Amino acid sequence: xxxxxxxxxxxxxxxxxxxxNEYKRRCTFNQTHTRSxxxxxxxxxxxxxxxxxxxxxxxxxxxxxxxxxSVRQISNLTNMPTSSVHLILQLFGKTGTTEIEKRSGRPAKxxxxxxxxxxxxxxxxxxxxxxxxxxxxxxxxxxxxxCSKTVQRVLVAAGLPGRRPAYTSYINRRNxxxxxxxxxxxxxxxxxxxxxxxxxxxxxxxLFSEGVQYVHRPVNKRFDPKYxxxxxxxxxxxxxxxxxxxxxxxxxxxxxxxxxKKEDYKKIMKKEMIPWAKANCPARWxxxxxxxPKHTSKLVMKWFKKKNIKKIEWPSQSPDLNPIENLWEVLxxxxxxxxxxxxxxxxxxxxEAWEKIPSDTLLDLAxxxxxxxxxxxxxxxxxxxx
Numbered sequence: 001x002x003x004x005x006x007x008x009x010x011x012x013x014x015x016x017x018x019x020x021n022e023y024k025r026r027c028t029f030n031q032t033h034t035r036s037x038x039x040x041x042x043x044x045x046x047x048x049x050x051x052x053x054x055x056x057x058x059x060x061x062x063x064x065x066x067x068x069x070s071v072r073q074i075s076n077l078t079n080m081p082t083s084s085v086h087l088i089l090q091l092f093g094k095t096g097t098t099e100i101e102k103r104s105g106r107p108a109k110x111x112x113x114x115x116x117x118x119x120x121x122x123x124x125x126x127x128x129x130x131x132x133x134x135x136x137x138x139x140x141x142x143x144x145x146x147c148s149k150t151v152q153r154v155l156v157a158a159g160l161p162g163r164r165p166a167y168t169s170y171i172n173r174r175n176x177x178x179x180x181x182x183x184x185x186x187x188x189x190x191x192x193x194x195x196x197x198x199x200x201x202x203x204x205x206x207l208f209s210e211g212v213q214y215v216h217r218p219v220n221k222r223f224d225p226k227y228x229x230x231x232x233x234x235x236x237x238x239x240x241x242x243x244x245x246x247x248x249x250x251x252x253x254x255x256x257x258x259x260x261k262k263e264d265y266k267k268i269m270k271k272e273m274i275p276w277a278k279a280n281c282p283a284r285w286x287x288x289x290x291x292x293p294k295h296t297s298k299l300v301m302k303w304f305k306k307k308n309i310k311k312i313e314w315p316s317q318s319p320d321l322n323p324i325e326n327l328w329e330v331l332x333x334x335x336x337x338x339x340x341x342x343x344x345x346x347x348x349x350x351x352e353a354w355e356k357i358p359s360d361t362l363l364d365l366a367x368x369x370x371x372x373x374x375x376x377x378x379x380x381x382x383x384x385x386x
Contacts, residue, residue: 052100053088057078061085109150118154134151171317183372189370195367197287197312199244200243200273202243203241207239241254243327243354247363248359253354265297274307286311287312289314290314291314321369321372321373321386323369327361335353
């Protein structure tokens with residue numbers, strides 16, 4: 001009878017493939033689990049979703065067919081619809097494999113031409129937000145508009161993700177020319193020449209400066225005192241200082257009380273800079289300062305000329321060329337974890353850290369001038385990474 005033949009064929013197949021029961025069990029579980037998952041995801045959905053059978057199960061079905069079992073018999077043994085068995089066998093007959101090709105997925109919302117348009121517009125004006133790009137694009141497709149998220153994904157795929165811009169000094173055409181002239185004139189200076197320059201500048205340090213901090217907090221606990229950082233209005237005050245360094249030595253660090261005027265600057269030059277320079281600077285040293293109005297005032301310039309101080313002609317808006325700007329960052333990092341009680345205590349902490357700055361750090365900064373000049377030339381006078 002047909003029933004006895006089926007049992008005979010099944011017995012033969014089990015003897016050849018000891019893992020059939022395991023495949024049947026796995027298949028039954030997967031089918032039940034799939035139906036349950038589909039029902040849980042969308043109980044109201046009436047769309048029939050195609051099941052993805054495992055590669056092992058498809059291989060077993062082909063093996064059953066090669067043993068002479070019919071589609072109906074395979075369907076009964078595997079608890080699969082006959083249509084699914086037929087499709088698997090049909091695929092194997094056409095391609096010689098049971099592996100399914102990767103599907104293309106959902107069609108792209110935008111055409112390649114539209115994607116190129118978004119990329120070109122973003123390159124033209126990097127400040128254009130995705131919302132404005134989407135509005136501009138939707139003017140030509142009113143019946144099928146796209147959202148800003150789609151535009152963002154296209155730009156990310158094109159290598160143009162949104163990032164926070166770096167804030168740099170504004171440099172006009174005249175200053176770019178001056179920067180290029182300075183860089184070209186000093187590009188071939190030796191490290192020894194740069195270590196004969198006395199670098200000077202002022203800087204302000206907040207009394208309570210913590211930098212950027214992060215906390216690990218649960219949801220809805222943003223204003224829990226445990227996860228907040230108390231702040232003081234305007235940073236609780238600040239300390240303004242003047243400092244200098246040459247080669248591997250730091251000069252005096254002078255506290256500036258209130259707003260510094262040209263008379264105050266001249267006093268620092270006379271009482272602090274000159275005595276220290278005479279005792280520590282090598283022969284034929286040169287003085288560097290930026291073009292702050294009080295630095296270039298007639299009062300100060302006349303005093304420099306009287307004292308025969310040789311200055312470097314410094315281009316305006318060039319903090320990236322001045323290595324002492326980086327030294328201020330080193331100093332700020334060194335004192336950031338300290339907890340001063342007042343401005344006087346903050347200056348004491350700054351001065352102690354200033355005197356402990358390693359000579360190698362100072363020399364590295366002075367020796368970086370060749371690379372700084374090269375970077376200015378490469379950027380055609382615009383701001384550099386320094």
